[in-house]
Amino acid sequence: MRIVVCTKEVPDTAAKVEVKDGKVSWGDAPLVINPWDEYAVEEAVLMKENKGAETVTVVGMGTETTKDAIKHALAMGCDDAVLITDPVFAGADTLVTSEAITKAVQKLGDVSLALFGRETSDGNSSQVAVQVGRRLGWNTLTYVATIDSIDFAAGTIKVERLVEEGKQIVESTLPVVISVVKEINEPRYPSFMGIRKASKAEIVEWSAADLAVDSSVKSKVSWPEVYGLPAREGDVEIIEAATVKEAAAELVDRLIEEKVI
Amino acid sequence: MSGVWVYIEQHGGEAANVSWEALGLGRKLANGLGQPLTAVVFGPGSGALGTEAIHYGADQAIACEDATLDRFRLDPYASLLGSLAKDRQPSVIVAGATTRGGDVLGAAAIDLNAGLVTGATEAELDGNVVMAHCPIYSSKLMAKVLIPDAGDAPQMLTIRSRAFPMPEADASRTGTVETVAAVKAEGDIGTKVVGFEETQGAVSLTDAAIIVSGGRGVGGADGYAPLQELCKVLGAALGASRASVDAGWIPYDHQVGQTGKTVSPDLYIACGISGAVQHQAGMRTAKIIVAINKDAEAPIWKLAHYGIVGDLFEVVPALTEAFKARLGQ
Ligand SMILES: Cc1cc2nc3c(=O)[nH]c(=O)nc-3n(C[C@H](O)[C@H](O)[C@H](O)COP(=O)(O)OP(=O)(O)OC[C@H]3O[C@@H](n4cnc5c(N)ncnc54)[C@H](O)[C@@H]3O)c2cc1C
Ligand SMILES: Nc1ncnc2c1ncn2[C@@H]1O[C@H](COP(=O)(O)O)[C@@H](O)[C@H]1O
Numbered sequence: 001m002r003i004v005v006c007t008k009e010v011p012d013t014a015a016k017v018e019v020k021d022g023k024v025s026w027g028d029a030p031l032v033i034n035p036w037d038e039y040a041v042e043e044a045v046l047m048k049e050n051k052g053a054e055t056v057t058v059v060g061m062g063t064e065t066t067k068d069a070i071k072h073a074l075a076m077g078c079d080d081a082v083l084i085t086d087p088v089f090a091g092a093d094t095l096v097t098s099e100a101i102t103k104a105v106q107k108l109g110d111v112s113l114a115l116f117g118r119e120t121s122d123g124n125s126s127q128v129a130v131q132v133g134r135r136l137g138w139n140t141l142t143y144v145a146t147i148d149s150i151d152f153a154a155g156t157i158k159v160e161r162l163v164e165e166g167k168q169i170v171e172s173t174l175p176v177v178i179s180v181v182k183e184i185n186e187p188r189y190p191s192f193m194g195i196r197k198a199s200k201a202e203i204v205e206w207s208a209a210d211l212a213v214d215s216s217v218k219s220k221v222s223w224p225e226v227y228g229l230p231a232r233e234g235d236v237e238i239i240e241a242a243t244v245k246e247a248a249a250e251l252v253d254r255l256i257e258e259k260v261i
Numbered sequence: 262m263s264g265v266w267v268y269i270e271q272h273g274g275e276a277a278n279v280s281w282e283a284l285g286l287g288r289k290l291a292n293g294l295g296q297p298l299t300a301v302v303f304g305p306g307s308g309a310l311g312t313e314a315i316h317y318g319a320d321q322a323i324a325c326e327d328a329t330l331d332r333f334r335l336d337p338y339a340s341l342l343g344s345l346a347k348d349r350q351p352s353v354i355v356a357g358a359t360t361r362g363g364d365v366l367g368a369a370a371i372d373l374n375a376g377l378v379t380g381a382t383e384a385e386l387d388g389n390v391v392m393a394h395c396p397i398y399s400s401k402l403m404a405k406v407l408i409p410d411a412g413d414a415p416q417m418l419t420i421r422s423r424a425f426p427m428p429e430a431d432a433s434r435t436g437t438v439e440t441v442a443a444v445k446a447e448g449d450i451g452t453k454v455v456g457f458e459e460t461q462g463a464v465s466l467t468d469a470a471i472i473v474s475g476g477r478g479v480g481g482a483d484g485y486a487p488l489q490e491l492c493k494v495l496g497a498a499l500g501a502s503r504a505s506v507d508a509g510w511i512p513y514d515h516q517v518g519q520t521g522k523t524v525s526p527d528l529y530i531a532c533g534i535s536g537a538v539q540h541q542a543g544m545r546t547a548k549i550i551v552a553i554n555k556d557a558e559a560p561i562w563k564l565a566h567y568g569i570v571g572d573l574f575e576v577v578p579a580l581t582e583a584f585k586a587r588l589g590q
Binding site: 219220234260 | 272273277332333334335336339359360361363364367368370371372374375376377378379380396397398399400401402403404405406407408409410411412414451452453454455456457458459460465467470471495513514516519520521527528537538539542545548549551552557562563564565566567568569570571575576579580582583584586587588
């Protein structure tokens with residue numbers, strides 16, 4: 001019985017991301033594991049440590065650089081790894097990404113739980129988990145903040161989903177696709193031993209042909225242009241006055257003039 | 262392929278504001294395309310919500326109040342939307358970029374083999390193609406995003422809360438609300454909702470016109486009390502930085518930023534928040550940003566429009582009093 005956790009690499013969250021010559025650039029900032037995916041990896045490893053999951057496989061789709069995110073997941077405790085990589089996947093939208101990941105989950109076989117981050121910090125689409133779940137025909141529980149219980153033998157799970165108005169508590173049968181939010185756990189730092197093991201681990205590479213990806217599934221969404229946000233106009237106006245009370249009153253006047261109250 | 266559809270999401274029989282904003286955009290697209298605008302709404306009270314949608318600008322509505330849709334579950338909701346769209350072939354489907362809107366459109370997009378553009382903050386027509394503008398890289402950049410060749414599938418789009426204007430309701434508008442049957446029987450649905458814990462009495466962050474937000478500078482859980490007072494006077498929602506959430510002073514659902522919520526209020530008052538890039542990712546599109554911070558060098562000043570350099574425990578209560586006086590409370 002296997003658990004799959006999906007991850008992608010993104011520019012470090014502190015990177016200065018800008019548009020250069022029409023392309024996205026983050027200078028020499030490092031690529032790191034998508035921050036949301038650390039929570040998914042942690043939860044997968046916890047399942048193995050405490051809930052009787054046997055194997056945790058990390059799956060990433062991308063290029064050579066994706067291996068860094070995959071190695072981070074291995075160093076946190078995943079057992080094995082797959083990199084889905086093929087030039088035909090360049091510029092893939094979520095239709096294609098979800099098709100490739102779905103085929104990888106099916107090829108791995110015997111998967112009871114596939115874990116995803118809530119979103120990627122570059123594309124911010126929050127779609128890949130839902131669309132993989134739909135393609136697999138599995139129950140899909142997004143925005144999971146707590147796994148109350150999971151019983152692999154009985155094939156059941158109970159979770160709390162964080163939605164706009166509060167927490168929805170849901171029971172489901174396995175297999176299931178889950179996406180997680182930050183509240184779910186506290187991701188561990190990879191240990192020295194973990195990092196050493198990860199650096200030696202073999203990362204299996206699968207192409208579109210290896211996965212028998214349905215060639216009629218094509219990207220439909222395109223991004224013809226990226227651009228920077230318009231620069232913020234003007235400087236901050238610091239309100240100064242003899243007393244805090246006067247400064248507060250003046251600030252209130254300004255905000256009323258701005259018509260935001 | 263003809264017709265613009267807007268998926269109206271509801272919780273407890275009430276529609277989300279962003280659904281009406283989506284309907285406003287839908288009206289614009291429908292007018293431009295010369296096609297009818299249909300509101301699609303599922304779950305308890307959806308018949309009445311269909312009528313409300315017509316007041317907000319829809320020409321007609323499709324509703325389903327089947328018991329399997331009583332509480333939101335992805336499979337029966339997405340299956341119904343997918344099946345209706347397969348039969349009736351709308352050219353565009355719009356929804357809010359919320360937990361429900363994103364999930365339902367995402368899953369239905371697979372059933373329809375349709376492209377989906379997520380989290381747009383602007384959209385206009387270029388011929389028959391919806392040209393959307395979407396924040397990417399956690400709002401550090403923007404992208405033009407479109408589905409140039411949808412084939413025989415609709416162009417699907419979700420929009421961010423508060424990015425599009427709220428249309429005016431007009432109770433004299435009329436149209437038909439058609440009731441349809443569900444497509445999934447209870448026995449074919451693998452999930453069961455066994456409870457719901459409402460967040461008590463709070464203004465939703467993503468809908469809020471005003472947000473008062475506190476960071477590590479509030480110093481502890483009790484430090485939110487003066488901010489709560491200000492929230493009360495302004496009818497504002499309470500936000501927080503990750504540092505204060507991680508410290509356990511306030512629950513995660515208040516967190517604003519890269520790994521929290523993305524908000525776009527008219528006014529964002531950041532108290533004791535340094536303004537790290539990851540925090541900015543969640544609030545930089547606020548119309549007016551006010552900072553209250555005792556450090557005159559904090560990064561938040563690069564983003565703020567107004568501010569007071571000082572101790573938030575003096576400034577915030579003074580602001581509360583000043584607002585009370587000005588707003589006649
Ligand atoms: C992957 C990743 C994701 C992240 N996601 C998020 C996110 O979603 N949201 C988020 O907020 N952060 C996020 N962060 C964290 C972010 O980098 C900062 O650490 C965090 O925003 C700092 O919170 P803060 O401003 O409250 O604390 P600090 O940076 O410690 O700032 C506290 C501020 O309060 C001021 N202050 C102290 N006392 C007072 C007082 N009495 N009166 C007035 N001012 C006072 C100080 O001058 C200081 O400027 C993320 C980080 C990473 C690495
Ligand atoms: N290229 C990819 N390879 C592996 N997993 C991915 C990839 N893209 C997205 N994911 C997973 O899907 C989640 C949601 O991503 P997104 O839908 O792009 O916001 C991420 O947190 C990952 O777990």
